Structures are given as C-alpha cells and as structure tokens.
Amino acid sequence: MTSQVSSPAGPQSGSEEGPDSGRDAERKEVRRLDRVIIRFAGDSGDGMQLTGDRFTSETASFGNDLSTLPNFPAEIRAPAGTLPGVSSFQLHFADHDILTPGDAPDVLVAMNPAALKANIADVPRGAEIIVNTDEFTKRAMAKVGYDSSPLEDGSLDGYSVHQVPLTTLTVEALKGFDLGRKEAGRSKNMFALGLLSWMYHRPTEQTEAFLRSKFAKKPDIAEANITAFRAGWNFGETTEDFAVSYEVAPASSAFPPGTYRNISGNLALSYGLVAASQQSDLPLYLGSYPITPASDVLHELSKHKNFGVRSFQAEDEIAGIGAALGAAFGGSLAVTTTSGPGVALKSETIGLAVSLELPLIIVDIQRGGPSTGLPTKTEQADLLQAMYGRNGEAPVPIVAPATPADCFTAALDAARIALTYRTPVFLLSDGYLANGSEPWRIPDVAELPDLRVQFAAGPNHELADGTEVFWPYKRDPQTLARPWAVPGTPGLEHRIGGIEKQDGTGNISYDPANHDFMVRTRQAKVDGIEVPDIEVSDPGGNAKVLVLGWGSTYGPITAAVRRIRKGGDEIAQAHLRHLNPFPRNLGEVLRGYEKVIVPEMNLGQLATLVRARYLVDAQSFTQVRGLPFKAEQLATALKEALAHG
C-alpha cells in the first residue's frame, strides 16, 4: 500500500454508518497543531502495543515525522489491574522533523485505574485524558490505592478529562455479533483507536486492511474489530464530549524526497543484516538464543529463508555464538544476537573469534542490568563489557546505531568491518532503539556498499627452498587481516585454534616474543580499522561546551541542543558511531572545547574511556531509569554546564 503525502487518505468506508471525514469538518471545530504526543496505557493484556503500532502506521502513512516509545513489563500477563501490569505506548508526531518520542504526553488514554495512576505523573496539567470509566470500579481503584475516585474527587481538575465507557460502548457496537460480553469487550482497544484516529484525522484504510489480514482465519473477529474501530470513530464525531478535532499536517519539508516507511530498530537491524548478506554475496547464518529485547531479530531473520538465511535457535547463548563461529569458518556471514546477559555467556567464544580472526557480528540489544536487571527497559551499560569483557588482550571493534532507522546502516557497517578485517564486531543497539520506530527513507539497493570479499584460493608464501605453501596467519599489509580460507579449498588445509599461534604459519607457539608480537598485532589491526572522522555540529563556531554522545541518546541530545540554541546559547554536539576504534580526530575535537559533557544511560562508561584515552576532563551526565533521557531534562543539565562554564 502506498500513499502520497500530499493527499492524506481519509477514512475509506463505503457504508452509511462508516466514518466520513467530510461531515465532521463542517460540524466541529478543527484545530491545527504542529505536534502531538499521545500515550496509550492499559493492562498488559489490553492490546496497547498493537493499538500504538496501528496509530503509528496510520501516522506514518499520513506523512508526519514520528518517534515512538513502547514501554511494557517483562511479565507476559502481569496480574490484571495492577501497577506492575501497566503497558504503555507513546507516540510523538509532528509536521516537522522531530527526534524523540516526547517528554510529556498531550493526551493520555487510560484503559483502567492502574494505567491512570502509573502515568499521571508524566502528564502535564492542561493535557487531555481519556479514561475508560467502565474499569473505574471501587474494587479496581482500591487495588491501586485510590481511596476515592480520581474521576470525582477533583484530583484531575487541571486536566481535560473525557469520561468514556469504552467497554460498554464497544459491547453495544458489537451487539450484532455472536460474542459474549467479555469477548466483545476485548475490542475496546480498537474502539479507542477509532476515537483517536477521528481526533487526529488519521487515515484508517490500512488499519482495516491490517485487521482483515490479521484475523484472516477468523473473519467474524476481523469484522468485530473493524466495527469497534468504526464505532470509536463515529463516537468521536457524534458525541458532544469531543467538540474539537486536530490536524497535524504532513512533515513534507522535513523529509528529503524519497520513498518512506515506518521502521523499528530491530526490524531495521534485521534488514541491514539481510542486505549485508546480499551485498557480500555470502549466506547469512544466525546462531541465537531467545532473549528480550533481541528475540525479534531472530524472529525476523527466520522469516527470510528465501534469501538463503539460515537461522539456528541454539540450546543456549554459548551454542548460538558457537554455531555462528562454525559457520564463519565455513564462509558464511555469521551473526549472533543477544542482550547483556547473553554477551556475558558468549565472552569466551568471542575471545576465540578474536584469536581465530574470523568475521562475526555480535548484536547486543542492551537492556537494564546487572544480571537479569530490567529485561524490557533500555540502558547503555554494556559498553565496557563489549570493550573489555574478555580474558586476555582481546580487542573487538564496536559500532553503535543512533536511531531506530540507523540500525540498518550500522548493521552494514558492522559487516564491512567484520569482513574486511576478519574480526568479531559488536553492534551495540538498545531496548529503546529496538522497539522504538521512526520514518525511514528506503535506500535504493544500488546505493548500498559493495561488501564482497576474496576467499584465499592458493598458496600465499614461498619457503626458503622455493616450496609454495599456505600460511593462514600471513596478513594483508594494509588491513592486517589474515586470509579467509574456507574448507573445501584444495591445498589450503590448515588448523586454527585458541592456543597462541606462530605469526604466519599459525602453528602452536609458546614463544614469548611471538606472543608479544601477536598480542600487539591483533590490537594494531583493530586500532587501524578505517572509520570516518567524527563530525561536530557547532553552527556559530564559538561554542565552549561540547556535548558528546553515543548510541540511542542521539535523539534526546539533539533535541536538547536545539532548545539551547533556540534560547540563543552556543553549544557544540558530536555523536559517536564508532566506539572502538574511536575516530582518529576525536582527541583533537575534545581538546578543542573548554568543557565536554557526556550524557549516557549508564554511570559514565564512555566518559571513562575518553578520559583515559585523551586525558580530557569529560563530565558525565547519567541516568539509569530504564527509559531514554527527556529532552527537557538534558537541556536543563546542559544549560547548567553552560552557566558554570
């Protein structure tokens, strides 16, 4: 399905009862907004993630810029109606280019008292709150500690509250279906989606098509959901309670020309890996073990067997990377996907890959730690684990995407390094990038980098007596990469292993001087990897403070920097894609500013690295709340740094 931004699709229903955007415009006031933040919140069984996803798709196809933040508990179905069971989905969309899922919602949809209680602190006065009054029973309210009803006791006086009996209205709308009250009530999320779609003039045809295809085997359920969806739309249009609807124009000028889609980080990363396989002309082999929030990459790659992708769900994390490494030996583009605890288990095999000098991509979708930590929440605290978390001197390059869509390019870059330098590479994403989404300009396949490699085909060394031999550790003088000789190549039979090897021959060697040489050579190979210089944004050229970030903090940092510049202050910004090796010019850049601030979702891991490496007094600004930074909070911190410059 393709739509043109210039002609936003209205609801496309032929039926008399169906939504009709023509009429509401005449009868009701329409206000134009430049941006809106909506948060859907309910029980983990209420379908809030699906609702958010659908609203996002409608918004993407309408042509707004957008950014999303799903936030859900680790429990699949936490006890109903409790605070720990609340699942939410925040969406920020605008008529201009935006960078974050937004700090504070303008609209909160609360499907029950728990959802209201868990989220109200984030909602500023004056915002709109839509509550499902059916769920505000005495018992449900008592369960989350409401002594009196917040809908009646005046505690929501500062808000614009819409009290809607969502369940009752949904059940009423589905009277014609052969469904019990409980079953019919399940469609209340689609009723809510319909209502919000009316409020914000979202195109609806894709949602209807989506429901038809999702419930293709149960057409009754599909129709029930579509009916509930339309009923929600009609409710908005007809009821007095909703007097105003809003328009947020497409962000046409924010986007360069091209074809766009909405994409989450894990999907972009998966596509990046498939693209790397195509561009390198090597079969993709994924060895993986399920772990939140990385499993979606395993799921996605498992769907693409027609691209020659072999996905292997192993018995544990160690076997996942082991199988990948075995496939790398055999000439595949090998990948393992995991999160922090999985990296800990894979460490020994990563060390083996360092020693074997075979290409291998290790995808770490970081989550809150230590130990099991916060499985569904985001954090950036695996940087030092990726950098140093192995025995011996075992350097591994590190690549970090900055936004959900950027995961695509970062995956290709990780593949480039792995293949060119014959090394394991860390691709450090995180839970926020993984599940968050944004519009993505789909690249032309012809623009993608050529990643083809040459396997060794014959002898590469001449002995003193003139015999031609193959030396598995004779290096390319430029890249220091060793030859990749895959089994099946006649005459190149060789043995590799984790024991220290003699330079050149690869035979076991315990020689002290050889070990010293090999350790330094492996380090030199990683240090010599070509990465682009870091770019600094310093429009006035007079900034005294530089804010340096890496990974998913790109959005909030950039938003905060814009606010500061809007306020008339100068501040420079730089963002690292490559954390090992650092860009060659990084030291010079850092030393060019009086003050360097490093915001991170850890306790200062990048700051530690740059302080040690460049002897620069980098200051940390940190947060480990399992959530991305808020732009406002960062802006305040940066302002303080400017003031105390």
Add this chain to the structure above:
Amino acid sequence: MAETSPGLTQETAPGTPAGAPVSEALSLVPRAVGKQSMKDFKSDQEVRWCPGCGDYAVLAAVQGFMPELGLAKENIVFVSGIGCSSRFPYYMNTYGMHSIHGRAPAIATGLATSRRDLSVWVVTGDGDALSIGGNHLIHALRRNVNLKILLFNNRIYGLTKGQYSPTSESGKITKSTPMGSLDTPFNPVSLALGAEASFVARTVDSDRKHLTGVLRAAADHPGSALVEIYQNCNIFNDGAFEVLKDKQQAQEAVIPLEHGQPIRFGAPAEDGLGSKGVVRDPATGDLRIVDVREEGTDRVLVHDAQAASPTTAFALSRLADPTTLHHTPIGVLRDVRRPVYDDEMAGQLERAVEQNGKGDLSALLHGNDTWTVVG
C-alpha cells in the same frame, strides 16, 4: 545408496562416481581425485601426547581409515574442544579447529548445517563432552546434525593432571578427591541413547580392527553418530580398561554386539558361541544374563541395532557395571534412520524459495506500507 537426494543437485559433489560406493551420508561431499594413503592425512606437526597414550592408536586408526572413505580431504574438517584428545585436529592434514572447552559440537553444528558438502568430525573427551560441554552434546544428538563425534573416554582429566571426570567410578581417589569422589558416573552410551541419538557405538583404542569397523559405520550413518572410544591414559589412569583388553578377563567382561547376531559372550559353549547370553526377563522386562548351557539359547536376544525403539539398546547399555566394567557391550548399539537436521534446514530454504520466490531485497525493504515525499 542414493548418490544424490532429489532436489539437492546444485550441492552435489562433482565427479562423484569414482571408486567406492558413496553412502547417503557422504553423497554431497566431493570425492578425492586419485588414490589416497594414510600419509596424506598426516600433518607436518609433531604429535605431542605422552608416550604410550591411547590417543596414538586412535589417531593411527583414523588416519589409516580416511583413505577408505575416498573423500576430498579439503572437504573433511575436524573440530575439537579442550583436553588431551582435542589436540587431534592439529595432527590431521585436513581442515581443523581446536576450539574451546566443551563447545566443539556447537561450533561443528554451525559448520555442518551451513556446509553440507563437508564431512565434519568432532573429537572430544569425557570431560569436554560430558562435563563442560554436556549440553551441546545432547542437543547435537537430538537434532541429528550430520556430525561424527569421537568421544575419547579415559575416565580421568589428563590435561589438568589427574582430577576425576564425569565417567570416573564413584569413590575414585584423585588429586581433587583425596577421600574418593562422591559422583555417580555417566554412562556415555546410555546418555546418548537418552538424548535421541540415531547412532551410538562403543569401541576400544587397542582394537584397531573393531575401531575401524565402527568408524566406517559411523561415517556411513546419515546424521549424528556418537562413538565412545575407551582410551587408556597411561599417566593418570593406567589400565582403566584392562579388564576389557586382557584376553582372559575380556571373555567374561565384554559383550560383543553385532547386528542380527544373538548376544552371546563368555567361554565358548558347545555351539562355539559364548556360554552366556542376554535374555529378557519376562517378569520385569529388563535384560539379564544367563548361562545358555542351563537355560538354552531360545530366549537369547538377537541384537537389532536398527530397532525403532531405543529401549533394548538402553537396557543393554545398563548391563555394564560402572565400577568394574563387567558386562560392557562393545559395538554398534543403535543405528537408525531419521531426518538429518542439515538436510531439513536446507529443505526449508528451498521450500521458502519455491513458495515466495528468491528473496528480492528492494521489495523486502519497501514492505507493504510506504509513502512518497515528492521534492
């Protein structure tokens, strides 16, 4: 003996017909051009096991047996873990990887499932395979990945200098168990049968002929093959298998298994076969050993390695006394056909192409919901 499986022609070995018949297990592996000898499989590396180690005998048997397979040696890969036996790949002039402790089956799984044109062998020990790598071993077996796993069992940790292993007998006095080990040992054959292995055999390092025969059967088997090789560590556990090697004692201790033959052992009876036989106890369903001179030969079990159910093979494996090794079955306990993981995985890839066409990257990246921004 199909030379190629239907639908897999593009991966079929070129020039297959020369020489020996090709087993189904090896049908995708290219054949050697010209005649091979044992020498072709010896690497230029000096063998560094202790003098007198049982590993030498196994190495010689494997190097001597390889030419028989007639495979291009560049398509043979030995993968090992850590331990004395895991140095094995360095001595084979094939492709090889000496990996990390316990992980060889996992690494070999990735190699075998991505490259069906390779003959992949895993060399491991009792500590490597059954302690630190126990998980990978059982999962490789249940999946039936096309791997030939040679488990060198010396019932001791050699490379770390003499601690007890998961196959050491209970009460074993070692450096780490001065008052005797408290562990109950694994019986690797029982374990493999419990893990759904499709091929399980046991042999002894010193019996070259038997060892070679078992290796041949393993190589011919499509899917995972576990071969337990009793191997003497003359430094830390010398004579551990003497009871099975000494002619006199072996007669009573070893139960030789041959498919289709009655399970008889011990001093010869009048019919020339062993005077003891294995029968099923009608009361318990378990197996027991009887004197055929007293109870006759009618009820003696005929060994069926191809039985669909592994229960009798398992019962046979339990006859061995874990401490004295009396009544240890030697030979192929189980050899059954079931789908091979590598083939199934390749089959899914082919089916995906049949159903959805070959992947189109541009179409994938576009998906179903796009919009266009016009400049």
